[in-house]
Amino acid sequence: EVQLVESGGGLVQPGGSLRLSCAASGFTVSNYPMTWVRQAPGKGREWVSTTLSRGVVLSGGGSSTYADSVKGRFTVSRDNAKNTLYLQMNSLKPEDTAVYYCARGSRSSYTLGDSQGTQVIVSS
Secondary structure: OOEEEEEOOEEEOOOOOEEEEEEEEOOOHHHOOEEEEEEOOOOOEEEEEEEOOOOOOOOOOOOEEEOOOOOOOEEEEEEOOOOEEEEEEOOOOHHHOEEEEEEEEOOOOEEEOOOOOEEEEEOO
């Protein structure tokens, strides 16, 4: 059974940092593209980032793409031994407040798990 469990959210001041984790079971994270999405209160789901499977590289280099709203502030990494995906979020802004979810698949075709995501609140 495919399971994805997000953690690491919390309350942080503007300019602060958080690292979200996405622990996977039932499949090997590195064999699939993995996507982070978020949903702010009262808004629709927003794509955040997609990381390609191991060994696949973007034409411009690297293996992750990011929404313009988070580019340069968020970084995705993967620990293959732990089968876990991470989202390092720096220079957080109030507009980053949302529930964050990880999903298996690409930006245009991903599958969310049954988890509740992890809540991030950026506020002073």
